[in-house]
Structure formats: C-alpha cells, structure tokens
Amino acid sequence: xxxxxxxxxxxxxxxxxxxxxxxxxxxxxxxxxxxxxxxxxxxxxxxxxxxxxxxxxxxxxxxxxxxxxxxxxxxxxxxxxxxxxxxxxxxxxxxxxxxxxxxxxxxxxxxx
Numbered sequence: 001x002x003x004x005x006x007x008x009x010x011x012x013x014x015x016x017x018x019x020x021x022x023x024x025x026x027x028x029x030x031x032x033x034x035x036x037x038x039x040x041x042x043x044x045x046x047x048x049x050x051x052x053x054x055x056x057x058x059x060x061x062x063x064x065x066x067x068x069x070x071x072x073x074x075x076x077x078x079x080x081x082x083x084x085x086x087x088x089x090x091x092x093x094x095x096x097x098x099x100x101x102x103x104x105x106x107x108x109x110x111x112x
Contacts, residue, residue, distance in 0.1 A: 059065070
C-alpha cells in the first residue's frame with residue numbers, strides 16, 4: 001500500500017428487514033386492510049349464490065312447488081300460443097271481409 005493514502009472502510013449492511021418489516025404497526029394494519037377488502041369482495045360476489053342456497057335449504061330441498069309452478073307456466077304458454085294462432089286466423093278473415101266489401105261497393109258507385 002501507498003504511504004499516506006487513507007483506506008476506506010466498507011460500510012456495514014443494514015439490518016435485515018429494517019424499514020420493510022411487516023412486524024411494524026403500519027405493515028400489520030395494511031395487511032389487515034387488504035385481507036378484509038379481499039374477504040368483503042368475495043362475500044359480495046358470492047352473496048346471490050349464498051341466498052339461493054339458503055332458500056333451497058329453507059324449502060327442505062323439495063322442488064314440488066317448483067315443478068307445479070313450471071307446469072302452470074307451460075300450460076299458460078300453450079294457451080298463449082293457441083291464442084296467437086286464433087288471432088292470426090281472425091286477421092286473415094278480416095282482410096278477406098274487407099276485400100269483399102271493397103269489391104261490392106265499387107260497382108254500386110258506377111251504376112247511377
């Protein structure tokens with residue numbers, strides 16, 4: 001070594017986990033907030049499923065009411081479809097009657 005040249009000391013590394021440790025109060029609060037936010041959003045997204053499952057448990061798992069409602073709805077749909085068929089037939093009859101009336105009036109106008 002050269003005489004009169006000061007030798008630099010290497011700095012000591014910081015203590016592991018110093019300012020980034022989770023054990024400090026801010027870190028614990030931040031982790032708790034994140035965990036609560038995740039849990040709240042999970043509950044909010046699954047709430048409709050939880051309610052449906054609770055309703056099913058309340059009914060005892062019997063779906064006889066649902067089957068009866070479904071049969072009633074099917075009957076009603078059949079009635080509505082047959083009603084639409086009748087309305088289409090009535091429209092055709094009305095068109096025919098209008099055409100017949102229009103044909104009979106024009107010759108009456110031309111004769112006098």
